Amino acid sequence: MQADHLDGNALAGPLAEIFAADVSVAVSRCAACGLTGPVASLRVYDRAPGLVARCPGCEEVVLRLVRSPDAAWLDLRGAVTLRIPLGGASPGAVAAEGGEPGADR
Numbered sequence: 001m002q003a004d005h006l007d008g009n010a011l012a013g014p015l016a017e018i019f020a021a022d023v024s025v026a027v028s029r030c031a032a033c034g035l036t037g038p039v040a041s042l043r044v045y046d047r048a049p050g051l052v053a054r055c056p057g058c059e060e061v062v063l064r065l066v067r068s069p070d071a072a073w074l075d076l077r078g079a080v081t082l083r084i085p086l087g088g089a090s091p092g093a094v095a096a097e098g099g100e101p102g103a104d105r
Contacts, residue, residue, distance in 0.1 A: 008042035008053060014065055015039075018072055019084070026084040031077070032060035039063075039082075 008024060015023040024040040035057035042053035042062055050066030055078070062078035076082060 005043040005045050005054070008038065008040040008044055010044040010046065011039060011042070011051060011053060011063070011065065014051060014067065014072075015074075017067075018074065021084045021086060023082075023084060026082050028062055028082050029080040030055040030058060030060060030062055031080045033058040034080075 012024040026039050027036060028039055029036045033055060035055055041056055043056055045052045050064060052061055053063040055062050060078055064075040066073045
């Protein structure tokens with residue numbers, strides 16, 4: 001069976017135009033189920049007018065990104081938090097720190 005979605009790494013290029021840091025290694029927490037993980041683990045659907053990223057745990061929408069030639073719209077209402085490592089922190093270092101404050105997953 002062929003997957004109908006991409007992994008969250010598909011967001012790296014489009015989000016690099018907006019953020020100075022690599023957002024694919026940022027840690028998000030799903031507002032619906034509380035699952036915490038890197039943006040790269042989200043399931044990205046690109047068959048809409050933009051990109052829709054869903055939680056791999058509960059399938060709720062975590063992030064939407066739509067762009068036009070002169071603007072980008074980023075909807076993060078499905079994420080409680082988005083922790084972006086700065087100064088060369090790796091995803092392993094974030095996981096070793098326990099992900100996010102108060103995260104129990």
